[in-house]
Amino acid sequence: MLCYRVIPCLDVANGRVVKGTRFVDLVDEGDPPELAERYAHEGADELVFLDITAAPEGRGTLLDIVERTARRAFIPLTVGGGVRRVEEMRDVLRAGADKVSLNTAAVSDPSLVSRCARRFGRQAVVVAIDAKRRPPDPAAPEAVTWQVFVKGGREATALDAVEWAARAAALGAGELLVTSIDRDGTRSGYDTDLLRAISRSVEVPVVASGGAATPADFVAAIRDGEADAVLAASMFHRRMFSIADVKAAMAAAGLPVRIDREAVA
Amino acid sequence: MTRIAVVDYGAGNLVSIGQALQAVGADVELVDRGESLDRFDGLVVPGVGAARPAMNRLRRRGLLEPVLGWLAADRPYLGICLGLQLLFEGSDEDGATTFGVLPGRTIKLVDAPRLPHIGWNQVELRRPHALFDGIPDGSNFYFVHSYAGEPDASAADAILATTTHGTAFTSAVARGPIAGVQFHPERSGRDGLRFLSNFVGSLRSPAFAGGASTSAVVAAVGAA
Numbered sequence: 150m151l152c153y154r155v156i157p158c159l160d161v162a163n164g165r166v167v168k169g170t171r172f173v174d175l176v177d178e179g180d181p182p183e184l185a186e187r188y189a190h191e192g193a194d195e196l197v198f199l200d201i202t203a204a205p206e207g208r209g210t211l212l213d214i215v216e217r218t219a220r221r222a223f224i225p226l227t228v229g230g231g232v233r234r235v236e237e238m239r240d241v242l243r244a245g246a247d248k249v250s251l252n253t254a255a256v257s258d259p260s261l262v263s264r265c266a267r268r269f270g271r272q273a274v275v276v277a278i279d280a281k282r283r284p285p286d287p288a289a290p291e292a293v294t295w296q297v298f299v300k301g302g303r304e305a306t307a308l309d310a311v312e313w314a315a316r317a318a319a320l321g322a323g324e325l326l327v328t329s330i331d332r333d334g335t336r337s338g339y340d341t342d343l344l345r346a347i348s349r350s351v352e353v354p355v356v357a358s359g360g361a362a363t364p365a366d367f368v369a370a371i372r373d374g375e376a377d378a379v380l381a382a383s384m385f386h387r388r389m390f391s392i393a394d395v396k397a398a399m400a401a402a403g404l405p406v407r408i409d410r411e412a413v414a
Numbered sequence: 415m416t417r418i419a420v421v422d423y424g425a426g427n428l429v430s431i432g433q434a435l436q437a438v439g440a441d442v443e444l445v446d447r448g449e450s451l452d453r454f455d456g457l458v459v460p461g462v463g464a465a466r467p468a469m470n471r472l473r474r475r476g477l478l479e480p481v482l483g484w485l486a487a488d489r490p491y492l493g494i495c496l497g498l499q500l501l502f503e504g505s506d507e508d509g510a511t512t513f514g515v516l517p518g519r520t521i522k523l524v525d526a527p528r529l530p531h532i533g534w535n536q537v538e539l540r541r542p543h544a545l546f547d548g549i550p551d552g553s554n555f556y557f558v559h560s561y562a563g564e565p566d567a568s569a570a571d572a573i574l575a576t577t578t579h580g581t582a583f584t585s586a587v588a589r590g591p592i593a594g595v596q597f598h599p600e601r602s603g604r605d606g607l608r609f610l611s612n613f614v615g616s617l618r619s620p621a622f623a624g625g626a627s628t629s630a631v632v633a634a635v636g637a638a
Contacts, residue, residue: 270463
């Protein structure tokens with residue numbers, strides 16, 4: 150039976166791991182390959198690097214980080230941030246990434262998703278969606294909808310998150326990484342309504358992101374949000390809970406997880 | 415040192431398989447054009463994605479013949495993901511004709527709740543095998559795929575392990591020195607390294623039994 154995945158996320162800016170609240174106020178959290186290796190030893194199922202500066206001049210730094218990480222952590226690695234062309238995706242994969250996450254570039258040019266999927270297979274293409282709840286419509290106060298934001302959450306688009314998710318999967322995304330901007334860094338739990346709405350509209354796996362504070366939040370993302378994998382950053386970086394804590398809570402809730410019998414606590 | 419050729423036909427991430435094989439003590443060389451493979455002890459064919467573009471690339475780079483020759487000579491082969499699927503006669507994914515070393519076809523996973531099948535899943539051994547020495551039955555390995563190679567009844571003896579996603583599919587095959595796995599050992603943590611270490615060890619000595627030496631290698635990698 151397929152295990153639910155627990156994924157530490159490393160936001161990288163200028164070669165360092167950082168973490169902000171609602172995408173701003175960045176705090177330094179460490180060296181990317183070092184943290185990646187620590188998480189691999191602690192039982193992480195996968196790792197995500199998001200290059201949040203995503204400046205073209207920082208690309209060399211990112212590729213170097215990916216290569217150093219691939220040499221030390223023998224678990225899957227997804228890299229996102231600033232990939233706009235098929236050739237850039239090729240470079241990131243060649244450096245040692247297994248998947249590339251597309252966000253802003255996929256919204257401005259959806260054909261990029263299909264071109265990357267054709268070239269590298271859909272399993273290598275993740276579409277990341279940053280979504281924010283729209284204010285309730287007075288005419289239909291019960292209906293909840295989410296708006297897609299790009300450029301690190303700074304720029305609103307006209308896209309509805311659930312519709313965009315279905316379209317991205319149809320275009321060739323093999324996985325969706327869904328972040329709630331409202332919850333990101335707030336430690337108030339995942340937006341399970343958003344996750345469930347997207348999860349039910351696609352066949353591909355959905356990775357939950359934004360808002361994790363306790364192991365119970367991970368369980369809720371899977372049970373209520375129907376997510377296939379759960380991602381968190383500061384909760385792990387600051388050692389509030391370990392990966393083992395999270396997996397123990399998931400296992401206690403009856404969710405299949407990979408218990409690494411040699412994991413370092 | 416054990417010399418392993420990793421066949422490079424332009425299919426994405428070869429860094430991780432190269433790094434992982436080096437980590438367990440192999441001397442690794444990427445082979446990206448047709449040349450004699452005589453100097454190698456083992457051949458690893460990695461890859462993800464569809465069969466037809468892979469077959470076309472292998473042919474264009476002059477790699478298809480050396481690989482088929484290697485298989486015909488019954489020399490040690492490890493296919494990973496697409497490298498396993500290519501061993502069969504053809505693929506339903508795009509109708510491609512593949513190596514045809516094992517009777518059977520690559521088919522879409524049946525009744526899968528989600529596709530692609532991405533993540534860690536249990537590998538259930540059908541029989542003991544040196545490649546799984548030191549790895550408990552039912553251990554988790556990392557999968558990323560929507561299709562899997564299924565041996566015909568005539569090749570049922572080749573099935574080494576199965577995994578369930580919706581219904582059970584063949585997740586490892588072995589027939590003599592030719593083996594293939596649907597999962598990614600290079601991305602499967604310590605058990606993945608142990609598996610690769612067993613493969614490398616089997617090339618050094620046919621009587622390789624795993625055990626202590628494998629654990630020592632994996633521990634050394636973990637401590638690195």
